[in-house]
Amino acid sequence: MADAIQxxxxxxxxxxxxxxxGYRVYQQEFDVTSIGEILEDQLFS
Structure with a gap:
């Protein structure tokens, strides 16, 4: 539980x-396009 809270x-x-x-860092950590595709898959499936 403590691990989850941390x-x-x-x-x-x-x-x-x-x-x-820090949005530039976010763009480097994640491919924004792939996140969009994942969200679309979840929304429209």
Whole structure:
């Protein structure tokens, strides 16, 4: 349980950094196109 809470806290911190102007890092970590395709698959399947 503690691990899950730590993971959520780490993820929240990462998201806050992204929102604070780290979007370029986000683009390097993830191929935005592939994320879009995954979301479309989930939405329209």
């Amino acid at each position: 993971t959520l806290a780490t993820e929240r911190d990462r998201i806050e950094r992204l929102e604070a102007g």
